Amino acid sequence: MLRNAGGPGGENTTRPVICSLVTVIAALGFAAFSFAQPAIGPSIAPGQNLHGRFQQERHLKGITVTLTSSGSFVLAPGKGLIWRIEQPIQTVTVITPVGIRQIVNGSEVQRIEASHVPVITHFYDMLNGSLTGDWSAMHHDFAVQTTGDQRGWRTTLTPLRATDPIVGMLSSIVITGSKMVDAVNIARTNGDSERLTFFDQAISDVPLSEGDARLLTGDAVIPTD
Amino acid sequence: MKSAALAWVVVVACLSAALVFQVHRGVKLQTDMTALIPAEDRDIAISRAKDRVAEILTERVFLLVGDHDRSLARAAGAQLAKTLTDSGLTRSVTYHVSSDALKSLGKMYFPYRFGLLADVDRERLQKDQGAQIVSRALASVYGPSSIVDAKLLRYDPFLLMPEFLNHLPMFSLGLTPDEGVLSTAEASLTWVLLVVQLRGDVYSGVFQKSFISALDAAIRQASAQTPNLEVLRAGAIFYAYAGSESATREASHLGAVSLIGSIALILIVFRALRPLWLTLLAIGVGILCAFTACFLIFGGIHVVALLFGIGLNGIAIDYCLQYISARFGPAAGAPDDRLRQVLPGITIGAATTLIGYVTLMLAPFPGLLQLALFSAVGLVGSFITIVLWLPFLDSREPLGRGTRILAMANSLWRFWEGAQWRTLRWSVIAAIGLATIVGASKMRTDDDIRHQQALAANLSAQESHLRRLTGVSGGTQFILVRAPNRDAALQTEEALRQRLADAQRLGALRGFESLAQFVPSVARQRDNRELVANKLMRPYLAAYYQRLGMSGDVPAGDDGFLTLDAIGNDSPIAFLRNLVLGFGARETIDLVLLMGVSQPKMIERSISQMPGVTFVDPTADITRLLASYRRRAMILIAVSALLMLPVLVFRYGLIDGLRVMLPPAIAVLVAPPLVALIGVPFTFFSAVALVLVLSIGFDYAVFCREATPARRPVTMLGIWLAMATTLSSFGLLALSSTSAVRTFGATLVVGTILAFAFSPFASSPTRNS
Numbered sequence: 004m005l006r007n008a009g010g011p012g013g014e015n016t017t018r019p020v021i022c023s024l025v026t027v028i029a030a031l032g033f034a035a036f037s038f039a040q041p042a043i044g045p046s047i048a049p050g051q052n053l054h055g056r057f058q059q060e061r062h063l064k065g066i067t068v069t070l071t072s073s074g075s076f077v078l079a080p081g082k083g084l085i086w087r088i089e090q091p092i093q094t095v096t097v098i099t100p101v102g103i104r105q106i107v108n109g110s111e112v113q114r115i116e117a118s119h120v121p122v123i124t125h126f127y128d129m130l131n132g133s134l135t136g137d138w139s140a141m142h143h144d145f146a147v148q149t150t151g152d153q154r155g156w157r158t159t160l161t162p163l164r165a166t167d168p169i170v171g172m173l174s175s176i177v178i179t180g181s182k183m184v185d186a187v188n189i190a191r192t193n194g195d196s197e198r199l200t201f202f203d204q205a206i207s208d209v210p211l212s213e214g215d216a217r218l219l220t221g222d223a224v225i226p227t228d
Numbered sequence: 229m230k231s232a233a234l235a236w237v238v239v240v241a242c243l244s245a246a247l248v249f250q251v252h253r254g255v256k257l258q259t260d261m262t263a264l265i266p267a268e269d270r271d272i273a274i275s276r277a278k279d280r281v282a283e284i285l286t287e288r289v290f291l292l293v294g295d296h297d298r299s300l301a302r303a304a305g306a307q308l309a310k311t312l313t314d315s316g317l318t319r320s321v322t323y324h325v326s327s328d329a330l331k332s333l334g335k336m337y338f339p340y341r342f343g344l345l346a347d348v349d350r351e352r353l354q355k356d357q358g359a360q361i362v363s364r365a366l367a368s369v370y371g372p373s374s375i376v377d378a379k380l381l382r383y384d385p386f387l388l389m390p391e392f393l394n395h396l397p398m399f400s401l402g403l404t405p406d407e408g409v410l411s412t413a414e415a416s417l418t419w420v421l422l423v424v425q426l427r428g429d430v431y432s433g434v435f436q437k438s439f440i441s442a443l444d445a446a447i448r449q450a451s452a453q454t455p456n457l458e459v460l461r462a463g464a465i466f467y468a469y470a471g472s473e474s475a476t477r478e479a480s481h482l483g484a485v486s487l488i489g490s491i492a493l494i495l496i497v498f499r500a501l502r503p504l505w506l507t508l509l510a511i512g513v514g515i516l517c518a519f520t521a522c523f524l525i526f527g528g529i530h531v532v533a534l535l536f537g538i539g540l541n542g543i544a545i546d547y548c549l550q551y552i553s554a555r556f557g558p559a560a561g562a563p564d565d566r567l568r569q570v571l572p573g574i575t576i577g578a579a580t581t582l583i584g585y586v587t588l589m590l591a592p593f594p595g596l597l598q599l600a601l602f603s604a605v606g607l608v609g610s611f612i613t614i615v616l617w618l619p620f621l622d623s624r625e626p627l628g629r630g631t632r633i634l635a636m637a638n639s640l641w642r643f644w645e646g647a648q649w650r651t652l653r654w655s656v657i658a659a660i661g662l663a664t665i666v667g668a669s670k671m672r673t674d675d676d677i678r679h680q681q682a683l684a685a686n687l688s689a690q691e692s693h694l695r696r697l698t699g700v701s702g703g704t705q706f707i708l709v710r711a712p713n714r715d716a717a718l719q720t721e722e723a724l725r726q727r728l729a730d731a732q733r734l735g736a737l738r739g740f741e742s743l744a745q746f747v748p749s750v751a752r753q754r755d756n757r758e759l760v761a762n763k764l765m766r767p768y769l770a771a772y773y774q775r776l777g778m779s780g781d782v783p784a785g786d787d788g789f790l791t792l793d794a795i796g797n798d799s800p801i802a803f804l805r806n807l808v809l810g811f812g813a814r815e816t817i818d819l820v821l822l823m824g825v826s827q828p829k830m831i832e833r834s835i836s837q838m839p840g841v842t843f844v845d846p847t848a849d850i851t852r853l854l855a856s857y858r859r860r861a862m863i864l865i866a867v868s869a870l871l872m873l874p875v876l877v878f879r880y881g882l883i884d885g886l887r888v889m890l891p892p893a894i895a896v897l898v899a900p901p902l903v904a905l906i907g908v909p910f911t912f913f914s915a916v917a918l919v920l921v922l923s924i925g926f927d928y929a930v931f932c933r934e935a936t937p938a939r940r941p942v943t944m945l946g947i948w949l950a951m952a953t954t955l956s957s958f959g960l961l962a963l964s965s966t967s968a969v970r971t972f973g974a975t976l977v978v979g980t981i982l983a984f985a986f987s988p989f990a991s992s993p994t995r996n997s
Contacts, residue, residue: 059370065378068777072370086372091775094367105367112364115394164407195377 052079052211055183055204064194079211082219097218144170155181233616240513240609243520250523258431258530273817277708277809278846281819284806285704286431287319289424289463291443292694295454298418302409304450304457305420311446312424317439319425324408333800337393340790341384342760343753346395347729349388353759361386362768369776385772385782386764397745403698412697417458419697426465436469462691470684475531478964489956490545493949494552497633502623503552509621510548510613514541517609518602529602530595535969537602539958539976540920543581544610546927546950547574551614552622553946556634559938560626563619571615573934573943576879577927578611580872584923587868588916593857596916634941637948641940644988660898667901674909675855703737704847705828707820708809710840714792717816718749720840724820727834736831738824743792743807750789854912861915865896865922872926880933888933891986892925899979906974913972921979924954928983929990951984 054077061070074089083099095106105113141147145160160176177188187199211219293308295301309323337344345353352360365386369376376387384390403410403421410421428435443461451457494504518541522529529537550573554566561569585607588600643649707724711717721744728740748756765782773779792808795801810817825831825845832843869889876885896918900910908914928947935943958980961973 061370063376063378063381066381066777070369070776088367088370092363092366092370094363094371096367096371098372105364105371107360107363107367110360112360112367193377 049080050210051206051208052077053204053206054078055201057202058200059197061197062195077211077215079215079219082211085215085218095218099219145176153181155179229616229619233620236612236616240516240613243517246524247516247520250520254434255523255528258528273710273810274708274842274844277706277817277819277844278849280806280809281704281706281821281846284821286464287426289426289461289465290694290698291422291424292419292460292697293422293450294414294417294419294458294460295456296416296418297454298406298411300454300457301418301420302407302411304454305409305422307450307453308446308459309422311449312422312443315439315442315446317427317435317442319427321425322423323420332796332798334393336794336796336799337790338383338389339785340753340788341389341392342785343756343789344392344748345388345756345759346391348395349391350756350759353763356763358764358768361388361764362772364391365772366775381776381778383783385769388760397739397741414697419460421698424463426463430465431468433472436465436472439465440469460690460694460697461687462694466687467684470687472531474684474965475535478535478966478969481960485960486542486953486956490953493952493956497630497945497949498552498555498627500623500627502621503555506552506618506621507545507548510610510618511542511544513613514544514606514608514610518606521605522598522602525601526598530598532968533595533598533602535961536599536916536972537606539961540585540599540603541606541610542954543603543920543923543927544607544614545953546924546931546946547578547611548614548618549949549953550574550577550931550943550946551618553942553949554939555622555627556630556942556945562624563622566622567615567619569939570934570946572879573931574611574614576875576930576934578607579875580926580930581923582607583871583875584868584919584926587864587871588919590864590867599916634945637945638941640948640985641944641988660902663905664898664901667904671901671904672909673855673858674911675851675858703821703823703825705822705825705831705843705845707740707822707835708842708844709742709818709820710842711816711818712814714816715749715751717818718744718747719751720838721818721820722749722752723838724835724841727838728820728822728831731827731831731834734827734830736825736827736834737822738826740820740822741807742820743804743818746801746804747790747792747795750791753789858910858912858915861912861919865915865918868919869893869896869922872922876930884933888926888929888990890989891929891932891983892922894986894989895921895925895979895983898982899975902978902982903971903974908971908974911968911971913968914975917972917975918979920976921983924950924980925983925987928987932987933990935991947984947987951980954980 054075056073056075058071058073061072063070072088072090072092074087076087077085083097086096086098088094088096093108097104097106103113103115104111141160144163146163147158147160149156149158151157156179158178160178162170162173165171172192174190174192176190178184179186179188183204184201186201188196189199190196210216291308293301293305295304305323309321312318313321349361352358368387369381380387403412412419412421426435426439428439430436447457447459490507491504494507495501498504515538518537519529522533522537547570550570551567554560554570560566582604585600585604588596588603644653709717709720709724711720721742725740725742725744728737731737732739744752769782792804795804807819807821808816809819822831828843828845828848835841835843869892873885873889876888879885880888899918899921900914903914904910927950931943931947932940955977958973958976961969962977964970964973
């Protein structure tokens, strides 16, 4: 029908969303990847999951205040990512192969279906692929450069195509870590930047909590935290 | 006689010359089934809207190009796009989505952002739930999927604009731009989309052929470099082309088998070549006349008229075989005597048939008019040839042998008259009567146009695959919105939108497209601004900005309102202009396109109370028309029978005239219930078949009535052969892939057999003794 007129599928609004996602996915994906490298550390086996806490400092050009948030996350290979902000507001973002959902105070305020915006699938593949050691999705978009060893390493991701509407919004992602990822610094072309610091990370064999499992299966029942 | 025969030679020569000239200029073969149906809509707006929608829908072609290698798929897509653009057969080929076009969309909306609210946000503000919007904004600011920068927070602090854009219906497409190309992935395949707008008449055979061969060549060329390339296609032109191809193929197969069948029959019975080529000559001249007349009068011919017309023209074989069979027997006489013997019978037969065909013209179907003209002219041409040429060309020698064949031919008569067959006779009549009653209880009518047309299965499969991948759903239904002015029309569409969204949730349709989804009415924009100012900015902005370390006011948007004029020609939503049907001082008429409608009745009901809103279902309208013409055709049959009666009464008197009507009447009344037994529904096309059954029935009855007891075997041989040739042509129609043709064929086959079986009834008992 009308889609012929160059129907642009949700690029306009989803582009920045995807851009932010890719930073997180790239960072966490890389974190997982680092475990997957025998030279650097242990990998996450199927059934295991990675959980930890984070602090995020976001600098928006033109705003003097640093937007700081903190919370916890759970990353389950093949299932998805739960990003739980506890301070300054409580929000839960769930990224699965099906799409992205944002939940505030127990009610879903945003949902982007991967079936509507299939590029989400690509980035999810990036995340999941890197967990299982398939690094090709990441290499499709970034030049990856790593220095150091298991005691301390630093990896720089540079977008391959500056004109790409999504990854082109990033100037670089710098990930530093040792056994686990310690920090991710993201710089954007518009002058904004953010720093993610991870701590208390652990790889666990304990199955996901019932609430988390439900979040990842997209169950209608949404826990408040 | 001789001069008349010569005059006919001159006429036929002129017609041949005219035909050759016409064929040289190019023959237009129409294939669109809907072209057979008259433009009967009295509402000009609705019929213009139908044309517009048909144009929008039929001129569009979707192609998905897929390969396991993303870059190969993209290269093939680009190559295909270029070849098609260069072909000159397209108005536009959309492959690369320019990011400038997308920016222009954002630019267009941004000044009016406070008047543009996503439905969910508008509802929240109406319910005083602005806090939810604030939470969402905060979640976006802090969340991992942050879409904000300082500038956006300044101009659109609560991120209303992204939400509005995200809810535009175009985002439901299952494709996303991947480096400027709309793509989707399926397993390991990458598909890229091309949307082609055709430049040409989709229903013209010439255009179909040139576009499809250009496309096929382009695909072949691309496949040469990318061996595993897959291409899915969808568009009306492919169905139209496949339809005309299969109809043409069927027509030629039909012609061939019918010809072979008839040739074999004549050769077996007469064991001579002359009867064969005399028959072919009579039929050939008839078809030549018919073609020429159709081309001269209509400038072309519809495939359905051609398909049925050749069949209807075949009735001339009845008269031809009556004359040729007269050569059998010792008393056959010279060719002129033979003609004299059969002339009354074949003249009355041809006259009644002609009446039957001409009656078809009373139904104002353009296709029927063509069919009637084709058949009537063909019949007259063949008849003149039989009467004027055949005696000159025929052998003077009677065929002395053939006693066995004649005896066999006469067996039907013996069956109806022989005392020894009495019990069997009544059993047969009882069996037919019972089958008729059972069949009558199973009879059902089916006027749905979609059941009459054969859609190429391969194309349907490709199309549904393509729909699944792209989310593009089809449909020809729409809603016509009429209002005194532009804003009133948009307000009506806003009200409509609510109801359609409800219907969509209930599964009555998959989606819809209206102007109001992209450009809200001024009234709605004004209301939205007030909601944003009073329910969002005033209560929440100060605290929100403080939390983010910001201060100051939000810069006001544009004072004016977004209107359709803001949509530029190169805007990604320029297609919306198609939805504006009429825009005058007094009235504005808009289209709302509906997609994937599964419950038209529910939609019709839900909007029935709205003033200025009309639900239009072109397919259903055609179906309704077919139903009314089915009923009309039934009346035509009665009318043509009545018109034939005076001819019979004039020759045979009232009682015997009515007796002659008995066999065709039985055939017409009993055939539909009998075919119902094998599940064939009664349609308009069955009714047309009955018109022919009536004519055939009259022929056989008249031949029997005219035959003196001595000439009965010869007459019956002619009827046998006539029936056999009719069955060989129409028996094949019953196997057609087009349901309309199949129904026609089945009804005709059964009707013809019945007309044959009961034909001796026409002869009065006094003549029997």
